[in-house]
Amino acid sequence: MISRQWKGIAKSSDAQRYINHLREDTFPTLATIEGFVSASILQRTVPTGEEFLIVTAWESIDAIKQFAGEDPVVAVVPAAVQAMMLEYEKVVRHYSITETYGAC
16 A cells, blocks of 8 residues: 655645545545545644645555546645645655554
8 A cells, every 4th residue: 555645834724624625625536536545634733824744545556646647746736725825745755555553
């Protein structure tokens, strides 16, 4: 399995709106892709706003390409999300999931 990780800092006033976007748009779209496993939203307050780390798990890089396109390291950041962000990563990180233990 592969973990795909992306980070952005949202304006504090847009933090809940961003979470709603993930819940109502992004995650339901991911759920329709064969090979998608799970998604998590990690959040913390930083001096400039609300930092988010979005972590998704996938069965393969081919499954990720169904979401991200041919170059799977390019971040998928729709214009609506860009407007909520103070800064965000243009590329993502992929890690092989070597082992998992327990449940959150």
